[in-house]
Amino acid sequence: MFQLLVDVGPYCLCLYAVLGLGAMAFVMSQLQKMFQQQQLNWKYSMTDNIPPGSLGLPFIGETIQFMAAINSDKGFYDFVRERSLRYGNCFKTNIFGETHLRASLVNLFSSNSISSLVKQFDQLIFDALSGWEDGATVIVLDEALKITFKAMCKMLLSLESGAELELLQEDVGQVCKAMLAFPLTFPCTRFYKGLQARKRIMSTLEKIISRRRGLDSDFEDFLQRLLAEDDASCSQGMHRLTDEEIQDNIMTMIIAGQDTTASAITWMVKYLGENEEALDAIKATKKSFLSLDDLNEMPYASKVVKESLRVASVVPWFPRLVLEDCEIEGYKIKKGWNVNIDSRAIHLDPTVYDEPLKFNPSRFDDEICCKPYSFLAFGMGARTCLGINMAKAMMLVFLHRLLTTYKWRVIDSDSSTEKWALFSRLRSGCPVQVTRISNIE
Numbered sequence: 001m002f003q004l005l006v007d008v009g010p011y012c013l014c015l016y017a018v019l020g021l022g023a024m025a026f027v028m029s030q031l032q033k034m035f036q037q038q039q040l041n042w043k044y045s046m047t048d049n050i051p052p053g054s055l056g057l058p059f060i061g062e063t064i065q066f067m068a069a070i071n072s073d074k075g076f077y078d079f080v081r082e083r084s085l086r087y088g089n090c091f092k093t094n095i096f097g098e099t100h101l102r103a104s105l106v107n108l109f110s111s112n113s114i115s116s117l118v119k120q121f122d123q124l125i126f127d128a129l130s131g132w133e134d135g136a137t138v139i140v141l142d143e144a145l146k147i148t149f150k151a152m153c154k155m156l157l158s159l160e161s162g163a164e165l166e167l168l169q170e171d172v173g174q175v176c177k178a179m180l181a182f183p184l185t186f187p188c189t190r191f192y193k194g195l196q197a198r199k200r201i202m203s204t205l206e207k208i209i210s211r212r213r214g215l216d217s218d219f220e221d222f223l224q225r226l227l228a229e230d231d232a233s234c235s236q237g238m239h240r241l242t243d244e245e246i247q248d249n250i251m252t253m254i255i256a257g258q259d260t261t262a263s264a265i266t267w268m269v270k271y272l273g274e275n276e277e278a279l280d281a282i283k284a285t286k287k288s289f290l291s292l293d294d295l296n297e298m299p300y301a302s303k304v305v306k307e308s309l310r311v312a313s314v315v316p317w318f319p320r321l322v323l324e325d326c327e328i329e330g331y332k333i334k335k336g337w338n339v340n341i342d343s344r345a346i347h348l349d350p351t352v353y354d355e356p357l358k359f360n361p362s363r364f365d366d367e368i369c370c371k372p373y374s375f376l377a378f379g380m381g382a383r384t385c386l387g388i389n390m391a392k393a394m395m396l397v398f399l400h401r402l403l404t405t406y407k408w409r410v411i412d413s414d415s416s417t418e419k420w421a422l423f424s425r426l427r428s429g430c431p432v433q434v435t436r437i438s439n440i441e
């Protein structure tokens with residue numbers, strides 16, 4: 001330390017002092033905000049009929065326990081499981097940090113666009129699977145992440161290859177990791193790296209948008225349609241999206257669509273690989289290309305997709321901000337609280353699904369097999385997943401191409417989930433050994 005003081009000189013010492021004071025002021029203001037929130041929480045916790053549970057330590061609440069769960073082999077959902085065993089289905093806790101998904105693109109998801117997307121997915125998946133060597137071990141999650149990332153970038157930005165695409169993929173990975181990190185903006189923290197990655201993504205998107213603005217471009221992707229709609233709104237005197245809002249929407253879509261779909265594909269391959277009965281029940285005939293109509297004629301495969309999504313619960317909970325004081329199951333819930341809907345607990349509830357841990361696609365043979373609001377893989381209500389049809393299409397195309405090209409054997413049966421992942425991801429990535437069907441016949 002002494003050596004450092006001697007070397008840096010008086011100017012740098014001043015700079016360090018200013019930086020130190022700035023950091024202290026920042027920390028103090030954050031502590032003050034947290035203290036006020038904590039006081040409010042404690043005040044509410046004194047009133048009757050609020051959900052059972054613990055608000056944890058002053059200031060930090062149960063954040064440490066939450067982070068410990070994220071960092072454990074069982075994953076962050078263990079935090080929820082432990083508390084629901086202790087307090088029941090509805091419990092309160094206190095964690096800092098929030099997660100957001102935003103919507104503003106509803107009309108871009110028509111069945112017409114899904115139809116042309118199916119062809120793109122098919123080509124991408126066909127190409128990717130053709131590259132696997134006969135007898136090789138393939139990590140399904142890695143392959144699926146590459147495929148879904150390419151699919152999202154092609155569909156959103158017509159970006160198919162090159163350095164821009166690779167950089168984007170790496171940066172999106174950093175942003176996803178930062179979403180569950182402590183919000184500490186010091187260099188080297190996961191959160192800080194995520195912020196830097198977000199800046200780089202926004203700047204790449206900014207360049208792409210400025211190349212497109214004002215040009216009579218013949219791109220047929222989401223960005224182009226968004227820009228066209230935006231121009232139309234502007235000429236009708238309506239609100240115009242800023243470039244930053246468009247960039248933000250595109251980034252949200254990449255994050256919302258890539259990791260979720262890749263994780264769901266991985267779980268599906270694992271469940272099927274470990275379930276001969278279900279595997280035998282799928283009838284898949286080789287086709288040179290797939291259309292949306294073909295996908296609509298795959299009833300059992302569609303149930304495999306649905307059952308995989310139920311058992312895996314890729315998005316295990318989703319948050320809602322309480323806008324007004326209200327009551328849930330007799331418990332008083334205060335305005336300003338975050339309520340997290342625990343979709344996994346519902347998917348695995350034996351009073352809702354018979355033998356919930358069993359992978360059984362046929363449970364959906366009967367359309368009205370389950371209670372309303374019991375299948376929450378894509379959320380429910382006003383914030384239901386926008387990419388629902390797209391995600392199902394990608395899963396079906398992947399399943400069909402895999403089934404008609406390879407036989408596979410799951411090598412690692414470990415089911416633990418990845419640490420620090422926003423969505424429920426298989427830690428092993430699901431290594432499988434693949435054998436080309438043409439070499440068996």
Ligand code: HEM
Pocket residue numbers: 101102103252253256257258260261264309314315318319376377378379380382383384385386387388390391392
């Ligand atoms: C298997 C794959 C997927 C799963 C399990 C999934 C799941 C979900 C869930 C549970 C929500 C609701 C979150 C909430 O209510 O807070 C959601 C929202 C959303 N999803 Fe997906 N999703 C998947 C794929 C996709 C794809 C492929 C896209 C885009 C192309 C997408 C775009 C979105 C968007 C934009 C929202 C926000 C909707 C809003 O806030 O109004 N998702 N997703």
